[in-house]
Amino acid sequence: MSINKKYIKYFPIITSFVFIILILILYFINDSFKNNINELWEVFSSGNKEEITNHIKSYGIWGAIILILIMIFQLFLVVFPSWLPMIIAALVYGFIPSVIISLIGVFLASTLAYVIGNTISENTLKKYISKKSFDKLDFWINNYGFFSVIIFRVSPFLSNDGVSLIAGALSMNYLKFILATIIGITPLAVAIAFFSSNINELKEGLSYISGIGILIYTIFIYFDYKKRKNN
Incomplete structure (x- = not known):
């Protein structure tokens, strides 16, 4: 008995919302669960790095799962920087474990955002943006999607969730998308784990990484677009 492809496509979203409802x-x-969630919310919304770190430490190995879930739910609840759970993971679990936690969290969050975007479909997207804007997005994803991600x-x-939703909506190849995400x-994740003990060095390091990446990307796009235009 074959499973309807429509249900396979929507399965990640259905299971995600079922999980949220549960x-x-x-x-x-459950009062105990409610109190733990309220406490966790208050600690993270405070933005106090030391307080958050100590709180996650109290959960032991379960703290890693909590951080991964926070990375996923951050897609729906943007109340703190997306890199904050990655910093906390580094402070609590150390270099290698924190990198692994970050990769798993981003992998799952990106996949969910991609699937949500994919269910939107191109036709729906066209209803909310002009044809000119849609054609530009479509051109960008098809030609520069991998490097853009x-x-x-x-x-x-930059907006990580936004690019995931757009990549899904414009049906960018999932394997190409997720490979670009991991790369x-x-x-x-490595930079955050390395500089997590010094927040000033971390901010400076992230700025350098972002700046160099965007510069290289801009140069590549300029010459490639010029080449395409000449052809």
Whole structure:
């Protein structure tokens, strides 16, 4: 018996929303769970690095799962910088484990955002943006999508979720998309893990990484676009 392809396509979104509904139900029927969530929310929304670190440490290995879930839910609840859980992971679990946690979290969050974007479809997207804007996005994704995703991932100051949604909506090849995501997020995760103990050095390091990446990308786009235009 074959499974309808439509249901396969929507399966990640369905399971995600079912999971969210279950969390909400548990939140309202279990006082202990509710208190833990409220405490976690207050700690993270405070932005206090030391307080957040100590709180995550108290969960032991479960803290890693909490950080991964926060990276995923950050797609829906933008209340703190996307790189904050990556810093906390480095401070709590060390260099290598934090890089792995960051990669898993970004992989899952990016996949979910891509699938959500993919369900939007091109026809729906055309209803909200002009044909000219759509054609530009379509051209960009088809010709520079791979490198665009890398740059958006390597820079913590650009919209990671936005590029994932657009890549899905314009049906960019998923394997190409997720490979670009991993390539882009790896140096960022490594830099965050390396400089996490010094927030000033971290900000400076991230700025350099973002600046160099965008510069190289701009030069590449300029010469490639010029070549295409001449042809």
